[in-house]
Amino acid sequence: MQVSFILLSLAAIGALAFVTARHRAIASVGGDARRLHSLPIYYGLNGSIMALVPALALLVAWMLVQPLFLDGAIRSDLSDSVLPEGSAMGLVVSDVRRVAEGLESGPLAQSFIAGDFADATPEEVGRMLVRGGTALGAPLTRPVLDAAMEYRTTSRTLRWIMGIAVLAVAVIGAAVAIHRSEGSYRARNVVETGMLGLLMVSASIAILTTLGIVMSMLFETANFFSQYPFTRFFFNTTWQPSFSGRGGASELGILPLLWGTLYISLIALIVAVPIGLFSAIYLSEYAGRAFRSVAKPTIEILAGIPTIVYGLFALITVGPLLRDAIASPLGLGNSASSVMTAGLVMGIMLIPFVSSLSDDIINAVPQAMRDGSLGLGATKSETIRMVIVPAALPGIVGAVLLAASRAIGETMIVVLGAGAAARLDLNPFEAMTTVTVKIVSQLTGDTDFNSPETLVAFALGLTLFVITLGLNVLALFIVRKYREQYE
Known part of the structure; x- marks a missing residue:
């Protein structure tokens, strides 16, 4: 049936x-x-x-x-x-x-x-x-x-x-x-009690889902560390998995992957945060209503473009352009796949995350604060710098955190724009890879699920989870500090 x-x-x-x-x-x-x-x-x-x-x-x-x-x-x-x-x-x-x-x-x-x-x-x-x-x-x-x-x-x-x-x-x-x-x-009482239970179940789904994700990663990560030393995982600088039939022992050090993840994310945030924040300030404080009605939806269109399209843009346009215009003439590399390529394209993708949320937060600052600052003789730029941005800082931090989490978890742009090489290098025009790319590669194909080469994907995922949790704790600390000061 x-x-x-x-x-x-x-x-x-x-x-x-x-x-x-x-x-x-x-x-x-x-x-x-x-x-x-x-x-x-x-x-x-x-x-x-x-x-x-x-x-x-x-x-x-x-x-x-x-x-x-x-x-x-x-x-x-x-x-x-x-x-x-x-x-x-x-x-x-x-x-x-x-x-x-x-x-x-x-x-x-x-x-x-x-x-x-x-x-x-x-x-x-x-x-x-x-x-x-x-x-x-x-x-x-x-x-x-x-x-x-x-x-x-x-x-x-x-x-x-x-x-x-x-x-x-x-x-x-x-x-x-x-x-x-x-x-x-008493049918009404029964129905309302049932609806209350339904609402409670709905509210619990997010909590239970998070708990299930964490527990699944913990159990599989524990299984991985029972087969592979955690010291080699966290402190080894070589990533070279060897599946059965290809010979050799696997080297599963996370440091090259973690370095590539943070390096690409840093470049993406350097691009997205200033452009997104300045766009939000202009749209909320300077732009006219007609221009804002066109510019804000246009910026938000960037958030709706599939990441595979950004990856193709990085592979076909941005990568060759950076290689021919900067990397090759300066002797920094001859590959179109690089950290800079993925970082720039990812930064463009993250602009609406910072811009749209920051714009909404800045618009939520009470008009009385603007009027009070201007009434005391401050210029508009001084009002923005000394009053509006500090008052909206908790929301801006939340927008930046969302962009950072999005950058850390991105996969397709990195695959097509940065390559799959796991290495420790400061040259931004060299090919590197991230944790998420290797999670996908380790779980792709018919592999033995109980082997360290497959279970390492869960250890990588748990590491990303801990990093994101740390970002949330840091953002919460900043939000509480400034909220107490400006509320």
Whole structure:
């Protein structure tokens, strides 16, 4: 049973429960809605809530638990003897899922249902799946094919059980709500309590998501450091991962990546902060209404351009221009991919983050502060420098922090504009890379998830998280200091 069919059925049950519960409540008082404890709509909403909320909760819980159950079943059925040389159980389980999905929804689905390929060998089935668009990490073997068939059958059975259970819970909830829909039933209290719970859950999602991200990174980082010394990770100046089959021990020092991240981010902020702040001051204090109505949306368009477009701009235009006009004549390098290229383009991308937020903060400074400064004889520029900017500093710091966080987490501009070389160098016209680029590269492809070369991505991510947290703490300190002074 497809999830889309289940959701459509739930919508129909919820609508039917709304109409029936509302009608029964009105009928229980002889058609006089004034005798009801609550408005008629609350009885209808109570019917919909009782029908939908438990059913949707069961649906979500089932969809989260079912893949874990199926993966556990696959692992218990497959033994280590069926693993291809150099492979891992996680990769084999992934192949089982891919084959099952190919047999379920791919071009071969109807043929397998009809039994047309009952006598086909695993190699023939594998070639058919690959031609149908199913990517396999290793040649298909009989144990993997058998496990995929079992996975497919079990998954379909569980989906039917899930659909029946979810719809049954919805019907039972609707029936209970309809039975309770009488004139004396406090439907409004129940609905408002339910809405309060919904608001609390919504408010908790951000907190729970952050906690989940942190915990996942902590566990995987701990697994990484159990296989790789943390001293070599934090203090080694070489980044040279070696995956199985390529020979040599991996050197996973974060210092070159951290240096590239901070170097590129620094150049980007040097470009974005002055231009963005000066633009905000001009737009809020000097520009006329007509010019502001055109200039502000134009600047904000920069924030809507995809980062891959900025990366192509860096690769095709800015990089060759810097190489031919500055780097090559001065003997600083012959590569179009460089820290300066990525930093300049990233700085252009960050301008609207600083400009738009700073403009809103400056406009929020009370007009009385401007009038008081001008009344005491200060010029407009002195008022801006001595009164408006200090008063708006907490918001400006927040805008700069947002731009810094955006710069630290950028990937595509760095890939296309700065290259992928991990090195410690002061020359801004040399190719370097950042932490985010290496996180992507370490998690790309069919690699052993339990190897240090893959788990290092989580250690890199946790390091970025700590750096961003430190920036937030510093910004909070600055905001509190100046807010106490100017409020």
